[in-house]
Amino acid sequence: MGRLGPTEIILILVVIILLFGAKKLPDMARSLGKSARILKSEAKAMKSDDQQTVPADPPQAGTGTAAAPEPAPRTIQAAPGDVTSARPVTEPSDTTKR
Numbered sequence: 001m002g003r004l005g006p007t008e009i010i011l012i013l014v015v016i017i018l019l020f021g022a023k024k025l026p027d028m029a030r031s032l033g034k035s036a037r038i039l040k041s042e043a044k045a046m047k048s049d050d051q052q053t054v055p056a057d058p059p060q061a062g063t064g065t066a067a068a069p070e071p072a073p074r075t076i077q078a079a080p081g082d083v084t085s086a087r088p089v090t091e092p093s094d095t096t097k098r
Helices: 006-020 024-052
Strands: none
Touching: 006 024
């Protein structure tokens, strides 16, 4: 398996154009770019969530078992240039009985 030369690259591009057609290629590239932007923004959001996670205050002595406050619902923000709006995320809760 050697390197791809200009002839092989041109042949591959011709086969792709024949398979998908010249009309669908811009749409496919656009959707691929949108998917890449969404993936990048999700990865950045996950990284920032990990950095913002701060341990909660330790429980006060003598307070007993107090219920933990309900966390605010998370939303997934749309990527820059995306025409869809943010949507709420329902996170699964552990409802298994032990």
